[in-house]
Amino acid sequence: MAGSLEMDVEKNNISIQAAEAELIAAAGESVAAAAEGGEVGTAEQQASEGLTRADDDAVAYGFGRPDLQKKKPLVGSVDHYERHVFLCYHAAESWPAKIEKGAYEPLPNSMVSALRNRKTDMPKKTRLTIAEGHDEPVATNGDVLIFPDMVKYKGLGESDVESFVDEVLVAGKEWALGTPEPLTGFHVFICGHGSRDKRCGTCAPPLKETFSEELSKLLLKDQVFVRLCSHIGGHKYAGNVIIFGHSENGIVTGHWYGYVTPDDVPELIEQHICQGRIIDRLWRGQMGLTEDEQKERLQERIAAGSTVENEVQRECACAEVGEQGATNGTLHENGSLSQDKKSCQKCAPVLMPRIGSRELSKMCGDAEAEEAAALSQPLPKDKKSWVGKFFKVPQWVEYWEADDTKVVLAVAGAATCVVLAYRLYRTSANQQ
Numbered sequence: 001m002a003g004s005l006e007m008d009v010e011k012n013n014i015s016i017q018a019a020e021a022e023l024i025a026a027a028g029e030s031v032a033a034a035a036e037g038g039e040v041g042t043a044e045q046q047a048s049e050g051l052t053r054a055d056d057d058a059v060a061y062g063f064g065r066p067d068l069q070k071k072k073p074l075v076g077s078v079d080h081y082e083r084h085v086f087l088c089y090h091a092a093e094s095w096p097a098k099i100e101k102g103a104y105e106p107l108p109n110s111m112v113s114a115l116r117n118r119k120t121d122m123p124k125k126t127r128l129t130i131a132e133g134h135d136e137p138v139a140t141n142g143d144v145l146i147f148p149d150m151v152k153y154k155g156l157g158e159s160d161v162e163s164f165v166d167e168v169l170v171a172g173k174e175w176a177l178g179t180p181e182p183l184t185g186f187h188v189f190i191c192g193h194g195s196r197d198k199r200c201g202t203c204a205p206p207l208k209e210t211f212s213e214e215l216s217k218l219l220l221k222d223q224v225f226v227r228l229c230s231h232i233g234g235h236k237y238a239g240n241v242i243i244f245g246h247s248e249n250g251i252v253t254g255h256w257y258g259y260v261t262p263d264d265v266p267e268l269i270e271q272h273i274c275q276g277r278i279i280d281r282l283w284r285g286q287m288g289l290t291e292d293e294q295k296e297r298l299q300e301r302i303a304a305g306s307t308v309e310n311e312v313q314r315e316c317a318c319a320e321v322g323e324q325g326a327t328n329g330t331l332h333e334n335g336s337l338s339q340d341k342k343s344c345q346k347c348a349p350v351l352m353p354r355i356g357s358r359e360l361s362k363m364c365g366d367a368e369a370e371e372a373a374a375l376s377q378p379l380p381k382d383k384k385s386w387v388g389k390f391f392k393v394p395q396w397v398e399y400w401e402a403d404d405t406k407v408v409l410a411v412a413g414a415a416t417c418v419v420l421a422y423r424l425y426r427t428s429a430n431q432q
Contacts, residue, residue: 061198063206063261067236074258075298077234078285082124084244084254085169086145087111087156088133092192092204092228099130099230107142110161121170130230131189145187147244148252148287151180185223186245186273192228197235203260204228207239210262214269224273234258237284241268244287248276254287 058064089108096104099112108130115128133141142156144164153175156164160177167173174180190208194201211226232240237258244254257268260282271277280301285294 057198057202061202063203063239065199068238068259068261071259072236074237074282074284075280076285076291076294077237077258078256078287078289078291078294079233080125080288080290081127082288083126083149083169084147084242084287085115085126085128086131086147086189086227086229087128088131088140088143088145088227090133090141092132092194092201092230095130095193095195095230097193097195106158107156107161110158111156111165114161114165115169118165118170123170123172126169127232129189129232132227132229145183147187147254149180150183150244150246150252152183153178153180185225186243188224188226189229189232189242189244190226191230191232191235191238191240193230196231197238199235199238200231200240203239206262207241207260207265210265211269214266218269218274220269220273224269232256234284240284243268243272245273256284256286257282258284 087108089105099108111128115122115126119126131145133143135141139155142154144153144156146152146168153164153168155178163177164175168175188211190204190211191200192204192208194204208226208228211224212221215221215224215226229242232242234240239258239260241257241260242254243257244252247253255272255278257264257279260268264279264282267279268282271279278301280298283298285291286297289297
């Protein structure tokens, strides 16, 4: 009897232990599932928080920030200087907040130190800025761009800095260790120094992307070059843009713009780059002018009625301001008129000659389409040949010019020489 009781107790103990084991296992699975669910929830929460932070940054530091909406006066916000030197070095994300301080990289630090040491010896007040550079597909790290000289020196090294500054920037000579290459077209620099100020770091990437898209549409990507650059002063004016290029009188200018948004990029390309007209509402100033001279230039343009806003108001045939107001534009209290680009089709901007084109008649856009349109126009009476008065001839005959005749004669002469040479060769071969 005692033995049976002991066996029953033992069986009960085993049953209790098994039950406890099952409970522990079930509890472990629940804990694991809870932990797994917690990790998933945390990842989703982190992603959501990341998007929220990005949205918050766009509002606080991007184009919707309060200070950009208020838009303080811009003109006269550029300190006077006469020469701008850009050192191409790595991506903007790698730049520290203060490139000129601390041990960032030997080359930029050496350049900053050399310019600082020879500051009083340079004939021109010079500003140094870091611009985007890379190692591939084409190595540009170490390249130096100089404006208004419009030249580039390639592959500057740390050991070359002293001689470069002494010979090029102080003495005004060509560098003995490198040959300057001329810069063509227009060069656009956008302040994208995000580690220095979040406003520039937030605004610059979409501005650069918009420039790239608009230039592709106009087939100008090989003539207008866009780079991010380091701090240029005036973070509160972000997006900050500098445009270097030749003006109508052939002088190289460097115009600074502030509060630039992606919506302003098409206007900067059409008006400033293609027509050489300043966008005064965004204009901060210009390389080579003092603060007072910048303000005077703006007043002169306003007095002459040569601002872009005044030109649009005077020339836009679509905007008829009468008793019913502006039909396809907005008439503001200050008298300026802003166009509705989608509805205003008659007043497409007349663009300046294509940059680098063979003929000044080629305009920004599709050159082949423009040439075809030109050929579809009837030839002026004084240009028509006398043959057309008596016979109906193909249109290409009417447009035949002296240069075309010279080309045909040259080709015919070459063909004749080949035929004669071949005949002489056959004659000499038969005689032998």
